[in-house]
Amino acid sequence: MIDQLFTEAVLVGILASGIRLATPYLYASIGETLSQRSGVLNLGVEGQMLLGAFTAFYITFTTGNLWLGVLAAMFVGLLMGLAMAFVTINLQAEQGISGIGFYLFGLGMSDLLFQKMLGTVATVSGFRPIHIPWLSDLPIIGKILFSQNILVYGAYLLVAVTWFVLNKTTLGLKIKAVGESPQAADSLGVSVSRIRYLTVSVGGMLSGLAGASLSIALLNVFQQNMTSGLGFIAVALVYFGGWRPFAVMGGALLFSMVNSLQLWVQVLNIPIPSDFAVMMPYVLTIIALVITVQRVRPPSALTKPFERGH
């Protein structure tokens, strides 16, 4: 039975879908990395994703234009991000609680809009894999890496871009400084609130995009609460990756590979209780977190509002 897994076709399938399934985690957790690096914990990711997923789906469903769907989802995520920024930066609200508020808002709102505007579960034809001449035709590698849709490539590109911004640019320096020691940054004329507004709203925008990648690129449907905790896993992945983009990507890949494996286990009817199979990625996350979190130090100012003179 188990040896069914070890055929070339199945292994390629597992790896290819693992790479693809990492997409929403990547967008969401890279956005969260930016936000946390500047000192803001955004627990509203899940809500932002849900609204993004609905918006992308609805716009695509009604206009037939996938890109319009993506843009709309990013815009909605951006608005949610700005709201989160306003609440945590201007009003200095407790970040964890505000985040949960935004999660509940996104959860309820996306469901309400879904009931009112769609009513039933429908499907769209989402982003298709792109054929890259020569690369896509490579044996094995071509199927695993180069037969993916555009949003998948975008997610991996985003990791590299974020790494570059954080480590090679003056903006990255400011983001890190604001997250570690806002007082020091402020004393050098860096606007703490402007930087945090930027990262939190970009983070929201990326969460919206993460939602879109689910509803119009991976699953091509919208259902209520379709993220089912994915946004919270994305937050956990940021801790797992120690706030470094490539390590966060490693975590996302590990997680989605296990997820992909468990999906195939079910598809192939391998006699492992399905509840247990579904649990695997989550158990893995908890174990990985327990092992890693102890040795990395979060940004010192994480969750702390900044006020001059304190």
Added chain:
Amino acid sequence: MTEKKTLPSGHSQILQMEMHGITKRFPGVVANFKVDFDVRAGEVHALLGENGAGKSTLMKVLYGMYQPDEGQIKLDGTPVTIHSPVDSIKQGIGMIHQHFMLVESLTVAENVALGMPSTRGPLTDLKKVSARIYELAEIYGLRVDPDAYVWQLAVGQQQRVEIIKALYRGAALLILDEPTAVLTPQEVDEFFVTMRQMVTDGHALIFISHKLHEVLDISNRVSVLRDGEMIGTIPTQGATKTQLAEMMVGRPLGEIKIRQQSKTSQTRLVLQDVCSQSDRGTPALKNVSFEVCAGEILGVAGVSGNGQKELAEVITGMRPVTSGKIILDTQDVTGKSPKVLMGRSLSYIPEERMRDGMIKEFTVAENLILREHDQMPFSRRGFLDLKAISEHSEGLIQDYNVKTPSLETTVKSLSGGNIQKLVLAREISRRPHTLIAAQPTRGLDIGATEYVHHRLLEQREAGTATLLISEDLDEIMALSDRIAVIFEGEIMGVVPRDQATAEQIGLLMAGVAETAAK
């Protein structure tokens, strides 16, 4: 007026900066009231005042971190408005803050580059920044490695980074807010060499300190602030310590008199080869051994962060000992809990009085019975006896001269000096056999400091064995019978007070072991 020249840091001189009638209010406090202050190129103008006098506030107004409620700032005769540090940096004003403004997880070069435009547009130009750091370091004798992470640096080195940061931004006028508080005497000397060099080059320097001998040593003029008001500005030449101290406090000062002979009878506290770890898991105490006798004060001198915090915590049972023995009144108490130690007549004045000494949201009365809240007469069968508590607290408040509106006032709204008096009242009124006093006067004004010293000496008379851990060398020299010096978690030496000199202690504090061991 003389010609304005360009400084080695690249900015043109600020020949004269004047502040006129500066008033700055915070809710419930007037931090500055109609203050006039000025500084010229080529001089060190010292700003003197007790804690809370308003020195930092005045300087933060100049640096644009606070907006004054009233008053005007002029640079070379032209009125300027400074909205934020961006403006002041542009005008050539730099500030070294009392609490360093460094990002520990970034490198020296990154800290210096932070917030500055880069020659490579959006990309950082750390190589160029490093080259410039080397240039500035060369001119002013500020050795520091641009690629080192700030958390790796000792305090003295971090300060150099702060100065380089300001110079890199072209500071022509430099505000130094208590820069010497964290340095060893030798580091202070080095720091003064750098300051003199900057003055010779034509910088204008404002130097804040409450150490009178430093002010007399380095400054050209001295201004004294008291309770937010400017008391006066006088030339340093001809000024005396007594004169300045009286300007600061507003009344003549008593002198600390200390009996040279102490009755060292029985040994109360013994540490034998005690080792312990810091929060990060690195060794914090390495084979620390010493003893403290009844009726003596053993001073522990050292630069901040050399294991003082861990030492106090190990003795009071708040941090585990990895090896070694602690003996209190002839009994081995290694690894015993704070509660047990307290029962053995050990009292503790913690370094972080707001975090470890008091619960700041609790009232004065509640804080005064924190230790004995579950014992008679304050508690009967699990119920608090409020009458007994308030009588007890009332008595302590009078004995210890605590200024509080009522017993029900929360501690967080009291001043630092009064909070420390409460800690003293609670800890000393128990008549402890052994007292651990960690940085007991940090952040207190002269009046409150005098009071704490007085109480500590009174305890010594009464036969208490006191371990005084302090980063203030003057305090250690004034109060101790013997002085132990701690460096990187090791006791470098224990010297009787009458044989100790500031130079010798300073060398030990810097980790230079005694060569001519007796």
